Structures are given as C-alpha cells and as structure tokens.
Amino acid sequence: xxxxxxxxxxxxxxxxxxxxxxxxxxxxxxxxxxxxxxxxxxxxxxxxxxxxxxxxxxxxxxxxxxxxxxxxxxxxxxxxxxxxxxxxxxxxxxxxxxxxxxxxxxxxxxxxxxxxxxxxxxxxxxxxxxxxxxxxxxxxxxxxxxxxxxxxxxxxxxxxxxxxxxxxxxxxxxxxxxxxxxxxxxxxxxxxxxxxxxxxxxxxxxxxxxxxxxxxxxxxxxxxxxxxxxxxxxxxxxxxxxxxxxxxxxxxxxxxxxxxxxxxxxxxxxxxxxxxxxxxxxxxx
Numbered sequence: 436x437x438x439x440x441x442x443x444x445x446x447x448x449x450x451x452x453x454x455x456x457x458x459x460x461x462x463x464x465x466x467x468x469x470x471x472x473x474x475x476x477x478x479x480x481x482x483x484x485x486x487x488x489x490x491x492x493x494x495x496x497x498x499x500x501x502x503x504x505x506x507x508x509x510x511x512x513x514x515x516x517x518x519x520x521x522x523x524x525x526x527x528x529x530x531x532x533x534x535x536x537x538x539x540x541x542x543x544x545x546x547x548x549x550x551x552x553x554x555x556x557x558x559x560x561x562x563x564x565x566x567x568x569x570x571x572x573x574x575x576x577x578x579x580x581x582x583x584x585x586x587x588x589x590x591x592x593x594x595x596x597x598x599x600x601x602x603x604x605x606x607x608x609x610x611x612x613x614x615x616x617x618x619x620x621x622x623x624x625x626x627x628x629x630x631x632x633x634x635x636x637x638x639x640x641x642x643x644x645x646x647x648x649x650x651x652x653x654x655x656x657x658x659x660x661x662x663x664x665x666x667x668x669x670x671x672x673x674x675x676x677x678x679x680x681x682x683x684x685x686x687x688x689x690x691x692x693x694x695x696x697x698x699x700x701x702x703x704x705x706x707x708x709x710x711x712x713x714x715x716x717x718x719x720x
Contacts, residue, residue, distance in 0.1 A: 438484075446487045449489075451492045506715055538700075556661045558586050587647035645685060648686065659691060665695075
C-alpha cells in the first residue's frame with residue numbers, strides 16, 4: 436500500500452542466518468528465493484511499479500543495514516518484533532537496523548488493511564523531534580490523517596514538590612506553567628518541521644513515557660506510532676530504560692523508529708522523484 440501510495444520501488448530482502456550448516460543455508464536460500472519471486476509477481480499484479488528480490492547470507496541486522504545503504508532505501512520495513520536474548524541491552528533487530536542503516540524502520544505488527552488514518556508522534560521535546568516530524572511528512576504518512584503528539588510530563592515532578600512540603604495550590608500553578616511551556620515548545624517544533632500545529636491533537640499526561648504512549652494509542656486508536664531513538668541508545672539501555680525499546684516490545688500497533696542520523700538524512704522534499712522512493716522490505720530467517 437505504501438509503494439502504491441508513493442509510486443515507490445520495492446526490494447524484497449531475505450537474510451539467511453549464516454550460523455548454520457552450509458547445506459541448511461543452501462536449502463533455505465533456495466526456498467527464500469522461490470518465495471520472493473512468487474511475492475514479487477503478486478505485487479506486480481497489485482499495481483506496484485517495480486519489485487526486486489535479494490537473498491543474502493549473513494548476520495541479520497548488519498546485513499539488512501548494509502543492503503539498505505547499497506540500495507539507497509528511504510525506508511526499511513520489517514515484520515513484527517520477536518523477543519530475542521539481549522534485546523534489553525543491545526536493542527531489537529529494528530533498533531539496530533535503524534542505527535546502522537541510518538534509515539527509518541517501520542515495524543508492521545498488524546495485518547495491513549488500509550493506509551494509516553491515525554498517526555501518533557511521541558516526543559521527549561529533544562531537538563531531534565522536528566526532524567522526525569519532517570521525516571514522517573516526507574514519507575507521506577501525515578497526508579490526510581488525524582495526527583497527534585504525546586509528550587509525557589512525568590509524575591516525578593509533582594511527587595517531589597509534594598514531598599518538599601509545598602502547598603497544593605503552588606504545585607498546581609507550577610505544573611500548569613510546565614505544561615504551558617511544553618505545549619509552546621511542541622508547537623514551535625512542529626512549525627520548524629513545516630507542519631501546521633493546529634492539525635495536531637497534543638496530549639501531555641502526567642505519566643511515564645511508555646504508559647503515556649500506551650494510553651494514547653488505546654484512547655485515540657492510533658494505527659502508527661512514530662518515535663525517535665537517542666544517539667546514546669546503548670548507554671541508555673545499560674543504565675536506564677529505552678523508551679523506543681519499550682514501545683517496540685509493548686505497543687501493539689505499527690511503529691516507525693528513526694535514529695538521529697536517519698532523521699537528518701531524509702530527503703528534503705516529499706517525493707523528489709517519485710520513481711526514486713525506495714522501500715527495502717525484509718524477512719529474517
């Protein structure tokens with residue numbers, strides 16, 4: 436559907452894990468090649484202008500990242516996240532691909548039935564949010580949709596002020612000031628991204644980031660969550676929780692993640708040459 440929407444080219448990539456016997460690698464590669472050829476023919480019947488196939492042998496995430504760079508993909512599409520040992524510390528396959536390929540990665544968790552109508556952008560008010568928002572627009576994912584933004588103000592500030600013995604009225608006025616300042620910053624970042632902030636519903640709950648995102652997905656019916664990753668993602672996972680990692684593990688709808696480098700390199704114009712919009716759709720065996 437995305438390929439038709441943007442008249443994009445598709446590369447169907449299957450990575451056969453190299454950590455098995457040569458005979459098993461050969462059998463799985465042959466089976467994957469046959470399957471991808473069949474899928475490519477089906478896509479041609481669905482008005483997709485072009486679909487190429489590629490079967491590679493190697494370690495999954497570096498191979499996907501390398502092919503995405505070789506093919507100059509604008510977007511990498513992966514199937515639903517599968518929990519693996521080490522995800523908590525090293526990141527999911529999607530996170531590692533996003534970081535290594537410097538391309539946004541779309542994780543499809545549900546059976547696609549129509550284009551996205553409800554898109555939720557999650558932000559921590561970092562400087563990179565404007566680039567992530569612009570990237571999402573450049574991919575055509577904000578056209579004709581009901582977009583919203585969620586920014587968790589966090590419950591910690593209110594609790595700390597209360598434990599310091601401040602009167603409830605003073606705490607309420609201070610939290611209102613924080614909410615207003617955050618709202619103004621969000622509007623400024625959306626406008627920096629070239630977006631009309633008035634189109635966006637902005638949610639600012641006093642909750643942890645992951646709970647705020649989960650609640651907003653449930654209440655708004657969001658079909659796609661867009662979130663950036665930190666440039667220090669590995670360190671954050673080692674000492675704190677990575678919000679992107681939690682979203683990938685706990686949110687049921689589709690998720691688009693982008694590293695700072697991926698957001699920066701996104702083509703500056705929507706569909707600069709429609710035949711050049713390229714998607715690498717991968718499967719990992």
